[in-house]
Amino acid sequence: MSPFKGHSGFKRIVNAAGYSMAGLKAAFVGEAAFRQLVLLNAVLIPLSFFLPVSRVEHAVLVLACLLALIVELVNSAIEATVDRISLERHPLSKNAKDMGSAAQFVALTLIALVWGIILI
Known part of the structure; x- marks a missing residue:
């Protein structure tokens, strides 16, 4: 168990909200x-x-938009983690970053499809 997981109850909620705002x-x-x-x-x-x-x-319509923000946050976290491990070029690092980018492409495509289908 992680030493950072020691709080429970209201204190944990306050800490989690702070971490989320920092992110x-x-x-x-x-x-x-x-x-x-x-x-x-x-x-x-x-x-x-x-x-x-x-x-x-x-x-x-709103959920499709918010999903793209969520995917971008996860994509940015993947990129930061890969860069933290090593800035050296490696095929697995490239794959991880490319897959994060592909997820964002799919999320943006979803916005276009959902808005297009609903409005047409």
Whole structure:
């Protein structure tokens, strides 16, 4: 068991929230792709409130947008971990980074498909 897992209850929740905010800040400050997705979400999510769609369709539009942010956070974490291990070029490192990038490509494709299907 990790020594960092010692807290429980409310203290753990407070610590977890702090770590989450630190992660969001690190992503926003250090990752241009994350900032671009935040901007895209800042446009698309409010726009979704003005569209003549059902509540379920509205939820799907928003969820597709938020999923891309989640995937970008995971992709950035993968890249940081690979770079922490070694900056040397290695086929497995390339595969890990490429797969993270591919996941983000799929998430962005999902946004386009969901918005396209619902709006057309």
